[in-house]
Amino acid sequence: MYSNYFTEIIPYAGYDIKQIAWHECMACGNGHIGVLTSGAPKNDSFIFQNTEFVMPSDEPRCVPAEVTEQLDEARQSVINMDDTWNIHNRKRTNMYCYHPGHQLRISLKNASDITDFVRSTDYETSELVSSYNMSEYNTYANHIKKRTFASSVDDVIITEISGNSFTVDISIDDFESMHKFGRQKSGDAPELNMKYTRFATDGLIGFCALYPQYEESELKNGGFAGVTRIIPYDGTTSLSFTDTDMRAKSCLDPKNPIITFSGKKLVLITYLDWTYKQPDKITADFFTIPLVSQCINKINKTLIKYADASSLFSYEAALKPHIEKYSSIFNHVSLKLNNADKALSNEELLQKQKKTDYILPELLKRVYNHGRYAMYSCAGHTAPRLSGLWTGEWNMLWRSAYTMDANVNIQVSGMNTCGMYDAGKGYIWFVLKQIPDWEINAKAVYGMKNAVLTPVNTDGHRAMMVEYDINYPFQYWNAGASWMIIPIYEFMQVYGNVTITTHDENIIRIYNKNIFRIKEDILLPLLAKTFNFWEQLCTPEYFTDSNGNARFVKGKTSLEPDEKYLIIPSFSPENKPLGYKSAITANAAMDIAAAVDSLNMYKNILSDIKPNGYQKTLEKITHLISCLPVYMFDKSGAIKEWSMNEYKENNAHRHISHLYCAWPSSETQHNHALASACRQAIINRNRENTGKDDTASHGWIHKALVEARLKNPEAVYNTLLLLFKSGIFYNTFFTDHNTDRSKGVFCTDTLLGIVGIINEMLVYSDECTVELLPALNTGLINGEICGLLTKCGIKINRLLWNNNKRSVYIDISALRDTSFNLIYDNESIHLDMKSGEQTLHKFLH
Structure with a gap:
């Protein structure tokens, strides 16, 4: 990935919503901390990140007491088709907002002309690299190179x-x-009430x-710090x-401190963290502040660990173990596509795609x-997070x-x-x-016991x-x-019943242990709590009769054979029935599918x-x-969003x-009628959902x-082509929230x-199927994918397809003893494989 352009981040600039400078930054991270860098030669910016940084506010941190008392009101409003009930005019409150760490500025002095600029993300090493030539005082050419990585071994950014010679x-x-x-x-943001100090000393x-x-905030005595x-x-x-x-x-x-360096090479090592217990006042002697000392100690350990024979820190020595860990994971999978144009820069490739009516293989591979x-x-x-690990702004x-x-x-859909x-x-x-x-x-x-209810957001x-x-009404999103x-269940399907270990003190404190077996210690108790949720949600008082009509009979204690529970109240994000004013409903198809899937x-x-x-x-x-509700279908044959005779479908919405x-569950795989109903539902959405709502990329990805x-x-293919031809990609291949960037939000769900x-x-x-090229x-004529894993314990060592020769070649290995059907087109082969066994197959069509 490389680009010949950069965007300087200008302090106190008022950016246009579609041209926010930090959005064009390169980014790296190790899951905990990370950095954004513009790569700009004269005024570069490094915006450091810690995925746990959130800004406290006066927003509540507990569930409103009145919500329990409103359950009967909610159910009665739904059963009586009363769409005027408004949960007592409750104003929505929010979780805390993710915020960036410090923005380090590196200004190149005495440089006039900058030539041969290029910046890149090196996928072999996970380094962010920028290089260029400069003329100092117009006297001679000087080549400058900057390299940055977030160490996954030492948890620092280097x-x-x-x-040849430079001053910064x-x-x-x-x-x-x-x-x-x-x-x-609306109004001033809470960070206006924070206090900070900057400091500098020798090095x-x-x-x-x-x-x-x-x-009321758990962070009321807390704070954050960073040291380079x-x-x-x-x-x-x-x-x-x-x-x-x-x-x-x-x-x-x-006063704001500035350190000036003149010479041939320097290295920067950065760490940043937060705490619940910051001192009441920031003293002038910052070494006495525990969090600052913690950051310095973390950096010093890395400094000593990779000192060379001359007691000088070695960038290459620190990079080596990081590459070993990173490459073993990143290189697990590789994608090759023929006719890839490797010579083009990112921005050239994106511009070419906008003028091309088919997906450019090189662009697909780079993305x-x-x-x-x-x-x-x-x-x-x-x-x-919504923005991955990164943010270069406040109040996203x-x-x-x-x-x-x-x-x-969506973001974890390809993870396992x-x-x-x-x-x-x-x-x-x-x-x-x-x-x-x-x-x-x-x-x-x-009012449930030993059950779980997930909110829409967590900070x-x-x-x-x-x-x-x-x-x-996310309180009724079931x-x-x-x-x-x-994704946890899929993790178990892919890797088996492995044991994992945590060093997170919060998790250890909650569960009183640090070692977990996936099935026994995680899935079994969590699915039990989910079963308890569905069992306690369903009550015979609310049901559908033999004609599918919603009914309420107070005191009813059991269902008749031809009756089904009503899932009530219910909410189908983020839609409501056509002509109905309330989003609080019953029998959302999502709830039915989720209940069946989790119970299975x-x-x-x-x-x-x-x-x-x-x-x-x-x-x-x-x-x-x-006893759960069954899916209903509308006149077009599409699955209804709510399995209720009383509601009309509303397809003018991006959410599906x-x-x-169909996804994330796989109920449609062996139910052709249900699969056809889902296809028709998407056709209806595509026909009726237009305009601004249609630019939200997560709708297209979904x-x-x-x-x-x-x-x-x-x-x-057409959905991917639409996204690739839109304006959603930055030159780094990170993505915006909207295809037209109308919200100005850096967002990673598309990518x-x-x-x-x-x-x-x-x-x-x-668990019993591997289907090739479904x-x-x-349009993607020839290609090869290596390293994909499957839910039946099979690794795809190599999948090679050639539509010109009408052939598919597959090389697979068993990660455990497994039995499954290998399917391509209309051909199916049953295989019983032992752990470590490898087999090859070729299909012609």
Whole structure:
């Protein structure tokens, strides 16, 4: 990936929503910390990240007490078709907002002409590289090279700058100078109430900040800090100060330190972190501040660890173990496509694509590789935020939360099949940390015991049910936990019943252990809590009769044979029936599919583990499944978004939550009628959903994932072509939230989702099936994918297709003893393979 252009980040600039400078930055990360860099030669910016940084506010951190009392009102409003009930005019509140760390500025002095500029993300090493020639005083050419990586071994960010001879000023920009600081959709933002100081001494530059003190916040005594150590080689450093800008109202110091380096090479090592217990005041002696000392100690350990024989830090020595870990994961999968134009830069390739009516193979390959690179960069610690690991601004739209009603699910869609083992573990830690709050939500909203209810968003610190109102009644979004469990279940299908270990003190404190078996310690208890949720949600008082009409009979204690439970209340994100004013409904198709899917997962785990009394639990699960609502279909043959005679379909919306049965579930794989109904539902959406709502990229990505599961290659190809021809890609191949950039939001669900789409269109798998090229359009004539994993324990060593020669070649290995059907086109071969066994097959058509 390389580009010949850069965009300088200008302090205090008022950016146009479609041209926000940091969006064009290169990015790297190790799942915990990361950095954005513009690569600009004269005024470069390094914006450091920590995925746990959230800005406290005065927003509530507990479920509103009144929500439990409103359950009967909600149910009665639905059963009586009363769309005027407004949950007592509740105003929606929000989780905390993700925020950046410090922005380090490196200004090149005395440079006039800059030539031969190129910046790139090196997928072999995961380094961000920029290089160029400069003329100093117009006297001679000087080649400058900058390299940066986020070490996955030492958890620091390391930058090397080298050249014949150069001079740079190194400083930390005002936090206020960063995009949108202090500005949110309504009123002043909470960071205006934080305080920070910058400091510099011999070889160190950093900052320390105190969070605003909101009494109800768990972060009221907390703060964050970051330190960069400057290691000069063949050169000298000096310290000076400039006056702090008058606009930096949160800064405690009147002077801003600058370290000037002159020489041939320097290395920067950075670490940043946060704490619950920051001192009440930031002292002038920053070494006495525990968090600052912690950052310095972390850097010094790395400095000592990679010292060479001359006691000088070696960038190459630090890079080597990182590459070993990174390459073993990134190179697990490779994609090759014929007719790839490797000579073009990213921006040239994107411009060419806009003028081309077919997908450029080189662009598809680069986006796929960049998606896997970004997935790795977000892996191991948690799941990807809406913006991945990165933000270069304050108060991002939707707070760069972990959004669990589509975005996170899309972002991890290719995680397991790509062999991103660490990403899978990080996702599991992400879920495990939330479960105590999920249990509180289920009790608060529904009065349930030992059950879980997932909120739409988490900020990574809390996952309470606070983000809901009458337009977005997420308190009655019932499918969330089931959807969030699927990637963990897939992890088990791909890797088997492995044991994973955490070093996270929060998880150890919650579960009183650090070692977890996937089936026994994670899936079994979590699916049990999900079963408890569905069982307690369903009550015989609310049901559909033999004609499918919704009914309520107070005191009714059992269902008749021809009756079904009503899933009530219900919410299908983020839609409402046509002509109906309320989004609080019943029998959302997403809820039906999620209930069936999670209950079947629970049955499978119980049958495998066989804990005491499991037979009775299996009987209860089977009975509950038989009593759940069934899907309904409209006059066009499409699956209805709500299985209710009383509602009309509303297809003027981007969300396709009602197609959960196709993806992420696989219910349509052996139900052709249901698959046809899902196809028709997408046709109806595509016909009726137009305009602004149609520019949200996650809607298109979601459609493509569903279409891939439905084995519709033309629709998958056309969706990818639409996205590739749109303006959604930055020159780095990171993506915006909208195809027309109308929201101005850096967002990774499109980039990461494309990885899942490509994997799905090349290989479908379940526990007894491997299907080759189920959704590959003939537009991608020849190609090869290596390293994909499947849900039946098979590794695709090599899948080679050639549509010109009408042939497919497959080389597979068994990761465990397994039995499955290998399918291509209309041909099926049953295989029984032992662990470690390898086999080759060739199909002609």
